[in-house]
Amino acid sequence: METRFVGTAELVEAPSVAVVVDVMRAFTVAAWAFVQGAEKIVLAESLGDALALKARHPDWVALKDGPSAPGFDMVNSPGLLRSVALGGRTVVQKTTAGTVGALAVKEASLVLCAGFVVAEATARLLQTRESDSVTFVITGEDGQADEDLACAQYIARRATEARTDAARFLRRAAESRAAAELAEGVRQGVHPDDVALCLEVDRFPFAMVATLEGSLMVLRPRCGGPLGGLSSAPGGSG
Numbered sequence: 001m002e003t004r005f006v007g008t009a010e011l012v013e014a015p016s017v018a019v020v021v022d023v024m025r026a027f028t029v030a031a032w033a034f035v036q037g038a039e040k041i042v043l044a045e046s047l048g049d050a051l052a053l054k055a056r057h058p059d060w061v062a063l064k065d066g067p068s069a070p071g072f073d074m075v076n077s078p079g080l081l082r083s084v085a086l087g088g089r090t091v092v093q094k095t096t097a098g099t100v101g102a103l104a105v106k107e108a109s110l111v112l113c114a115g116f117v118v119a120e121a122t123a124r125l126l127q128t129r130e131s132d133s134v135t136f137v138i139t140g141e142d143g144q145a146d147e148d149l150a151c152a153q154y155i156a157r158r159a160t161e162a163r164t165d166a167a168r169f170l171r172r173a174a175e176s177r178a179a180a181e182l183a184e185g186v187r188q189g190v191h192p193d194d195v196a197l198c199l200e201v202d203r204f205p206f207a208m209v210a211t212l213e214g215s216l217m218v219l220r221p222r223c224g225g226p227l228g229g230l231s232s233a234p235g236g237s238g
């Protein structure tokens with residue numbers, strides 16, 4: 001499997017298979033939203049689009065990164081989200097890095113969104129797919145975010161080698177600028193447990209697949225098995 005690691009801005013054409021990585025915090029949050037019962041996550045192009053979708057669907061849950069803002073129901077924090085019941089709800093998510101990276105590859109034939117919490121399931125799905133080439137989109141810090149790069153490298157390694165020790169990849173993520181900024185209160189909309197929750201490797205048994213549904217890019221969980229026979233909806237909590 002040939003792998004390349006690129007920042008969102010470096011994408012020139014849609015790759016065939018893309019793994020979009022945002023450890024802190026968009027796709028850790030997305031995974032927790034599914035565990036809390038969300039049916040799907042719509043990735044919004046802009047804050048305005050997120051609010052317009054919420055206006056058309058008042059039962060949807062609008063989520064943004066940074067501080068909370070009028071019209072939004074939640075912020076991009078796994079620590080805050082893990083106590084919110086989302087049974088059957090649709091979440092609309094707009095963040096600075098993660099959702100932008102996923103939307104940048106919406107024409108790819110397979111788009112997986114990932115963080116450490118779904119690393120193993122993501123690697124397994126890549127193995128099942130037997131892709132010749134996989135593009136990892138490093139969403140943070142113009143493609144330089146070490147927590148995202150470490151996670152992407154771990155998933156790539158895990159997809160080709162059965163035994164891969166996550167420890168050194170997790171250490172890099174723990175020492176990243178994002179982790180420091182979350183811990184030091186530089187970033188807003190933060191719970192004290194956020195960094196630890198973002199570093200829980202393989203916490204959840206599902207991968208997350210984004211597909212175009214009409215004009216919307218929609219993220220859904222996918223559990224185990226060969227690609228053709230994957231089931232969705234992890235269900236349950238925590």
Ligand SMILES: O=C(O)[C@H](CS(=O)(=O)O)OP(=O)(O)O
Pocket residue numbers: 022024025026027065066076095096097098099140187188
């Ligand atoms: O919520 C986050 O951690 C970041 C935004 S910021 O860097 O805190 O402003 O968004 P994400 O897209 O999840 O990296």
Ligand SMILES: [Mg+2]
Pocket residue numbers: 022023024025026097098139140178
């Ligand atoms: Mg990030």
